[in-house]
Amino acid sequence: MTFEPGDNVRVLPSEKPGHVRTPGYLKGKAGWIESLVGEFPNPEELAYGFSGKPERPLYRVGFRQADLWDDYEGPAEDCLYADVYEHWLEPGEGAPT
Amino acid sequence: MSGHHQHERAGRTTSPYAARIRAIEALLLEKGVLTEPEVQDSISYMEARSPANGAKLVARAWMDGRFEELLLSDAKAAALQLGMEPEHPAEFIVVKNTPGVHNLIVCTLCSCYPRAILGRPPDWYKSFEYRSRAVREPRAVMREFGFEPPEDVEVIVHDSTADVRYMVLPLRPLGTEDMREDELVELVTRDSLVGVNVPRS
Numbered sequence: 399m400t401f402e403p404g405d406n407v408r409v410l411p412s413e414k415p416g417h418v419r420t421p422g423y424l425k426g427k428a429g430w431i432e433s434l435v436g437e438f439p440n441p442e443e444l445a446y447g448f449s450g451k452p453e454r455p456l457y458r459v460g461f462r463q464a465d466l467w468d469d470y471e472g473p474a475e476d477c478l479y480a481d482v483y484e485h486w487l488e489p490g491e492g493a494p495t
Numbered sequence: 496m497s498g499h500h501q502h503e504r505a506g507r508t509t510s511p512y513a514a515r516i517r518a519i520e521a522l523l524l525e526k527g528v529l530t531e532p533e534v535q536d537s538i539s540y541m542e543a544r545s546p547a548n549g550a551k552l553v554a555r556a557w558m559d560g561r562f563e564e565l566l567l568s569d570a571k572a573a574a575l576q577l578g579m580e581p582e583h584p585a586e587f588i589v590v591k592n593t594p595g596v597h598n599l600i601v602c603t604l605c606s607c608y609p610r611a612i613l614g615r616p617p618d619w620y621k622s623f624e625y626r627s628r629a630v631r632e633p634r635a636v637m638r639e640f641g642f643e644p645p646e647d648v649e650v651i652v653h654d655s656t657a658d659v660r661y662m663v664l665p666l667r668p669l670g671t672e673d674m675r676e677d678e679l680v681e682l683v684t685r686d687s688l689v690g691v692n693v694p695r696s
Contacts, residue, residue, distance in 0.1 A: 419604065419656050419657040420656065421603045421604055421654065421656055423603070423630065423631075435586060435657075435658065435659055436586065436658075438657070438658045441657065441658070456657055456658055456659075458659075463650075463652075466630075466631075467631055470631075470632075471632060471634060471635065472633070472634050472646075472650055473646055473647075473649070475649040476633070476634075476649060476650045476651070476652075477649070477651055477652075478630060478651070478652040478653075478654060479651060479652070479653050479654070480653075480654040480656050481654075481655065481656045481657040481658065481659050482656070482657075483657065
């Protein structure tokens with residue numbers, strides 16, 4: 399596994415088309431690894447009838463809402479977790495949150 | 496199509512989507528890809544699941560700290576213990592509300608929902624409006640459902656984008672210390688399991 403809980407990461411700003419499971423509003427955003435969910439067949443390939451093998455690590459990734467939306471209305475502590483596959487992540491900058 | 500079948504869907508006959516689905520279903524039956532009993536089994540499967548399952552898990556967790564631990568660490572095992580069948584391949588994670596944290600569940604990409612436990616999601620959960628606003632302005636969305644978390648409570652949104660289905664373990668309402676488990680079950684609403692609201696009190 400490339401990432402450990404607490405690692406800072408960035409979601410790749412990829413425009414890859416198709417059945418991707420990374421929502422657009424997270425692309426290019428900085429967050430942290432909360433935990434590893436497990437390894438699963440790659441849904442981007444399963445969706446088109448392929449085996450999805452090798453399985454890909456899936457992480458729960460945390461983001462501060464204020465880092466996602468410039469006009470976020472809530473307190474600075476509010477955050478969001480999403481499930482992001484490893485091949486959509488790159489190491490982020492700075493110390494672990 | 497059997498009479499029972501038609502009765503089940505009588506309310507949706509005007510929707511173009513329903514018409515399309517019926518046409519696809521008829522073709523699949525005609526070509527032998529599906530059989531009528533398989534369609535019925537699938538409908539029965541979904542109808543046997545409801546938010547009442549979630550309410551039972553929550554009420555048991557409120558009564559029994561060890562069950563709560565199991566529910567938070569291995570939600571499928573907890574569901575099995577209460578006789579539910581969480582056999583759906585997806586992972587099932589329960590997130591706990593505390594006096595300082597309130598959780599909200601959404602699926603921005605489609606309509607991922609713990610169907611194996613709670614059955615079909617409500618229509619609003621699948622709407623573009625909920626899916627786009629729950630991640631961007633969760634507090635405004637909750638206000639519209641009648642719940643306003645205080646400013647000192649951290650709101651955590653869970654976007655179930657991939658292989659995990661989420662359910663909220665809400666806070667037990669104050670003043671329910673003397674209630675029995677079957678009374679507590681009645682307090683747990685579907686909305687409180689998604690996190691747009693809190694249980695009845």
